[in-house]
Amino acid sequence: MTALPRGESPGPSATDDDSVVADATAPSPAEEAAAGTAEATGGATDDGTDDGETAAATGATDTDGTDEAAAGPDPADATDEGPDGDAAAGSAGSADGDTPAAPALSEAEVELAAQRELLERIEKRKAEKDGPIPAGTKLSGPAADLLAAVRAVESGEKPGAAFFDSPAPAVPRRTVPAPPPVRERAPESVRAPQGAAPEAVAAVAAVLAAGGAPESLAAPAAGTLGAQAADTLREDPWQLLSLPGVGPDQADGFARALLGDGCGPDDERRTAALVGWLLERAALQGHTALDATEVRAALAGRSVTDPDAAVQHAVAEGVVLVFQHGPEDEETGEPAEAPDAGADAGEGEETGDGREPVQVFLGLDRYALAEESLADGLARLVNACEKDADWSQAAASAPSPSAAELIRTAAAHGLVAHTGGEAARAEPAALIAAASGLGLRALGATHSVDGRQRLAEAVGDPSAAVTLAGLLSGAEGPGRDEEGAVAVDLLVVLDAPQVDVETGAMLVEALADGTRLVLSGDPGVLGSAGAGRVFADVLAARACPQVVSRTPDPGPIGELVSGIGVGELNQVAAPGKEVVIVPVRDAGEAVHRTVQLVADSVPRAIGVPSSDTQVITVGHGGSAGTRALNEALKQRLNPGPGRFGGFDPGDRIAHVPAPGRTVPGVVVSADAEGLHLDCAGTPAVVPQERVEASVRHAWALSAHQAAGMRWPAVVVVLPGDAAQGLSRPWVYTAFGRGERHLSVVHGVDQALSRAVTQSPAQDRTTRLRTLLEASGG
Structure with missing residues (x-):
């Protein structure tokens, strides 16, 4: 093993079904896989869908929350259509082309005409008045009926009870449409x-x-x-x-x-x-x-x-x-x-x-409503912030200048965006601790259970950290107040790039006026599994103050990842073998070397056991995707017959209770109730009918699954057949998951360098930025 040379980097493998953007010039894998299968009962297709997913014929969704089969419209199929002049905006004139349109009146002329008409009506009414008007004679409709009823009661013709017991007259009235219902996310797909x-x-x-x-x-x-x-x-x-x-x-x-x-x-x-x-x-x-x-x-x-x-x-x-x-x-x-x-x-x-x-x-209306609700909610938080404490002493005692800046900014604003790498997560933790010290109800929400544990350790208070999914479902956190809002004064959302637009809308709807919201994350990582690019749109729209961390990620891995973030794949000094590159010729060798690294080399040379080493690869399918790697790693690390639906006690698994959420765990046992798991210390039981769709082996994960989590050692596998699945955000995310050690199984030649140096384009079409800019956020 040698240190990563300058200008080189590990190479990609099978197409990543977790990559957000499919090749726009190629047909969607779903279209190819689905064609002609109407008569088939269908097993799983090898198109990037995962082991836990049924094939196209079964209709199950990708439990990652992403789907390689979801490629958008193919620009290659575009036809060169010219604008339709009849439909062009801004056309004017009469329907008859021979009749010229009437000249438009100026505002002054319109006003004078209206005044003349009003004076004419007043003079006409005066001329019609021959004497006093008897009360009620000019009334009609419901008003006349009401007057007649009152006079009937006064004259004794009808008792008062009859008047009050009679149905109210049907008065046409303008109705205001009810607001759209709040969409709650189901625990399953x-x-x-x-x-x-x-x-x-x-x-x-x-x-x-x-x-x-x-x-x-x-x-x-x-x-x-x-x-x-x-x-x-x-x-x-x-x-x-x-x-x-x-x-x-x-x-x-x-x-x-x-x-x-x-x-x-x-x-x-x-x-x-x-x-x-x-x-x-x-x-x-x-x-x-x-x-x-x-x-x-x-x-x-x-x-x-x-x-x-x-x-x-x-x-x-x-x-x-x-x-x-x-x-x-x-x-x-x-x-x-x-x-x-x-x-x-x-x-x-x-x-x-x-x-x-x-x-x-x-x-689609569901995403339109979510984006509009999110934009309105963020604007509400921006405008509802009130001074509730003196934050100056807390800022003065902050552990770093960036943390102090974040504390001062959050003190004065209802919505704040905070950007930075892994080391910068200490700054939101300092903000939460400072707010709690001022007597405020402060809470941090993360994307993953692993992130929650790391945040709790940084704050020094386990109750100060929750997962965002757990907070919104009510399973974690302080619960709701009497008005249904989350009972917090300050909420810091870490891993903000992983927040999709529907989750974001649910979040702001759950926050009361006056609550401070801080969105914190690394803008260089892969985006959310769901639709939208909430964090990127908030940053691009400049909807709120932005605090950019000046705290660099330490060590050789931090230096390497920081360079990738700005488009540079640099050689880094790694005296303790913190970064190692392992060249391979083909996918078969990539699988062999990966198993060797996890089972032997990393535990022996780095001191990190196999249980703390995570493999990350570009896709689920292919000869070196997660399926192939998990099969090989199971045979080496925990061989067994797979008698529990393909699983054995001790298997490393990823439980996906909902699209976009990956919870790592270990198989404990199985019975008639289902598959029993230990997910980061929390027991979980998956019913038999949901095992295939929501549980998979997890010695190897995709980069999207690994987002928001870190391990002591990471092995990134880049076989040659996955070069097209690489992008700068993918490499940045995968390489940044290791804390102490990063091994790169490299088989893509210069494809990795090209992926890193090419500027990432906006890969999602959304409306949130436009809505935020229009709201004046």
Whole structure:
């Protein structure tokens, strides 16, 4: 083993299904895997979905919360459509082209005309008055009825009780729409069927059989589409696309079998389902919206002959919502009028006055509501902060200048963004301790159980740290006050890049006015498993004060990772073998060397036992993905027959109770109740029917699974067939998981250097930044 040479770095392996952005020029793996499988009952596909996931035919979601099958619309399929002049925004004039439009009146002329009209009405009323008006004679409708009822009671014609017991007159009144309900995140995947009635499942199975689809889809369909799922699928077979893992080719084959010649590529049921499917796939990649041009191009690639009409129909049916980004109107301050959603606005639709074009986006309502709720909630926190204590002494006694700056900033603002690496986590801990010392209710929330334990140790108070999921579910933390808000005065959210937009909306909705919120994290790491880029958007919008830590990560690993963060892959001095590179020629050698490192070399040379060494690789599939590595590591470290659904006592596992959440643990035993786990000291029981979908071996993890956690030693495996899965955020995240030692099994030649030196582009399309900027945050 030699120290990492300058300009070189470990190489990638099988495609990472945890990478947020798929290759835009290649077809989605889900589309390839799903094609032609409508008749299959389907085992797991090797397309980046994990062992714990069922194949496309079963409809199960990726338990990581990410899905390689979720590639967005393919730009390669885009057609060169010119803007539709008839749909252009800002067109004016009468319907008859020969009749000129009436000249517009000035504001002064309009005001004078209104005053003349008012004077004329007053003079007319005066002229009509011949004498006093009898009370009530000019009343009509409900007012006249009310007056008549009162006089009837006064004259004795009716008793007062009759008046009060009679129904109130029906007065038309304007109603205010109720606010949208708060979306609570279920502990399991929202796609998982929950107790569908047996008769509903049987009815769906009959429809599926008639269409040549596998019976295994019956339970997921009944759970997703409800009790009337059979009728729904019979009337609209393309609703099959609402099941996870089902692709357009499957749905088209199913529809043809049911409808025969009664369907075609431009069937409105098909095009509406395709639009929704494209947005769902994009959301799995992290997008909360897509440019309308991309959607139309993807529809054209799916044989839709009129993508414009298809998009317009989907909007009219409420499948998607339309948003616009563009210059504000100078007079109203509102965004300029957007072109029709079906028009080719992605190329840039002129506003009519030579300004920048208006861009049209399409999005699903759940993410639109979440982003708007989050933007409003953050603005509320910014404006509701009040001085509640004297923080000057706490800042003066802070352990570092950066911690002091964070304390002073949090004292004066309701929302603060804090950025820094692993060493900078001590600064939020100092803030929590300082706030607690002032008598405030202060709490820190992390992405992982490991992060919670490290934060509790840094603060010196186990009760001061929770996981964010545990806090929102009520399983951890101080609970809610009488108004339903989390009972805290200061909440620090560490690992903020891992917060998706729906979680962010739930979080701010749970905070009372006056609560201080600090979002802290490392902007260089991989983003959230769910849709959105909350932390990045808050930073980009400058929605609040930002405190940048000046505390560097120590040691050779910290130096290496810091360089990667700015696009440099440098040679670092590693006298204690803190950083080691292991060159390999192929994936088979990569697996062999990885097992050797974990089982022998790292324990002997570094003193870190195998149980404290974590393997991280680029993807689940492939010859050196997590599946292959976990199989090889189990055979070496804990051999057994796998008598408990593939697991044995002592197996290292990752429990995924909900998408995007990975809880490491060890198998204890199994019985009729389920698989018994020890997850970081907390016992957990996974029912038998959920083991396959939510438990996997975890000697090897992907970088997304490892986000928010650290181990004494890490082995990063980069086989040659995963070069395309590498990016600077991926390398930054994977290399930064080791505390004392980092071994890199390198098989990608210069691909790693290229991945690090290339500037990462914004990989997700979201609306939060625009909303925050519009709110004046």
